[in-house]
Amino acid sequence: MRRNSLFVLTAAVLTMIGGAANADPKPMPDNAKVYIIWPADGQVIPGGKFWVRMGLSNAGVAPAGIEKKFTGHHHILVDTDLPPLDQEVPNDKNHLHYGLGQTEARLELPPGRHTLQLLFADEVHIPHNPPLYSKKITIIVPPERTP
Amino acid sequence: MRALQRLMIVSCAVGVAASAAPARAQAPSDKPVPTQQAATQQAFKRTPAPADAYVYIGWPNDNETVHTTHIKVWFGTRNFGVAPAGTTKPNTGHHHLLIDTPLPPMDQPIPNDKNHQHFGLGQTETFVDLPPGTHTLQILMGDVDHVPHDPPLMSKKITIHVRAAPASAVAEAH
Numbered sequence: 001m002r003r004n005s006l007f008v009l010t011a012a013v014l015t016m017i018g019g020a021a022n023a024d025p026k027p028m029p030d031n032a033k034v035y036i037i038w039p040a041d042g043q044v045i046p047g048g049k050f051w052v053r054m055g056l057s058n059a060g061v062a063p064a065g066i067e068k069k070f071t072g073h074h075h076i077l078v079d080t081d082l083p084p085l086d087q088e089v090p091n092d093k094n095h096l097h098y099g100l101g102q103t104e105a106r107l108e109l110p111p112g113r114h115t116l117q118l119l120f121a122d123e124v125h126i127p128h129n130p131p132l133y134s135k136k137i138t139i140i141v142p143p144e145r146t147p
Numbered sequence: 148m149r150a151l152q153r154l155m156i157v158s159c160a161v162g163v164a165a166s167a168a169p170a171r172a173q174a175p176s177d178k179p180v181p182t183q184q185a186a187t188q189q190a191f192k193r194t195p196a197p198a199d200a201y202v203y204i205g206w207p208n209d210n211e212t213v214h215t216t217h218i219k220v221w222f223g224t225r226n227f228g229v230a231p232a233g234t235t236k237p238n239t240g241h242h243h244l245l246i247d248t249p250l251p252p253m254d255q256p257i258p259n260d261k262n263h264q265h266f267g268l269g270q271t272e273t274f275v276d277l278p279p280g281t282h283t284l285q286i287l288m289g290d291v292d293h294v295p296h297d298p299p300l301m302s303k304k305i306t307i308h309v310r311a312a313p314a315s316a317v318a319e320a321h
Contacts, residue, residue, distance in 0.1 A: 060269030061229035101228030
């Protein structure tokens with residue numbers, strides 16, 4: 001019994017290490033694309049509080065957990081590169097999930113240069129085939145003025 | 148373990164995906180779209196929406212003059228989620244684009260015709276083809292059964308002026 005549970009545990013750990021690499025990615029039409037409607041690349045945003053508007057062409061938005069062909073949900077990558085595209089998009093402060101099916105998100109970023117990129121993923125957070133991600137843009141939050 | 152479960156879910160879901168309709172969603176079969184006569188009698192249950200949710204037309208602007216008859220329209224949605232038709236999830240819905248028409252009844256499924264376009268896949272933008280002239284556009288969100296929420300989520304009704312594409316652009320297109 002004990003050996004059995006050890007085997008299951010080992011298998012589970014190995015699967016986790018391997019991620020979801022074996023899962024077939026969900027298809028997307030070749031003409032589907034995601035893009036950042038706003039802000040523009042190079043946009044200067046005083047105060048650093050803004051709405052990101054997420055654009056999607058030739059595909060649909062569905063909340064996480066909802067399985068429907070040619071749909072998925074948005075993720076915003078902040079100050080980070082694309083994660084492995086055959087695994088779940090990480091869920092942390094650099095990988096923001098919009099699993100309700102949101103198409104706009106309010107962000108607050110400190111002064112400095114920041115990068116933003118959209119990555120679309122399926123109902124279990126795995127990017128599609130072909131993967132849909134936007135151009136990585138840079139925005140600039142100017143230093144706060146000292147009185 | 149979670150990863151294992153996920154893999155199982157994925158493999159089940161792939162099968163479902165293969166049979167899913169790609170484009171326009173159909174009205175759920177368990178609730179037939181009422182006939183004109185029945186529509187005046189039967190009120191549908193409406194799905195609540197948060198007070199701060201709103202939808203708007205991100206493009207074109209109100210009173211915009213566009214020099215093309217093939218017009219991109221993008222749908223803005225704030226404090227609310229987009230879900231394909233047939234999806235039951237609080238605080239979500241899908242867009243309908245009303246073209247040259249007033250708002251339909253709020254306690255009925257939104258009609259499905261050339262003046263009431265459904266985006267049941269969860270699309271957040273589209274292209275419409277409109278003849279030259281003045282047209283109105285308005286977005287109305289619908290729930291799992293295409294019935295507007297309570298309160299209803301609708302954009303401002305905008306007016307656009309469509310002009311034929313300039314001859315040079317037509318020449319380029321050919």
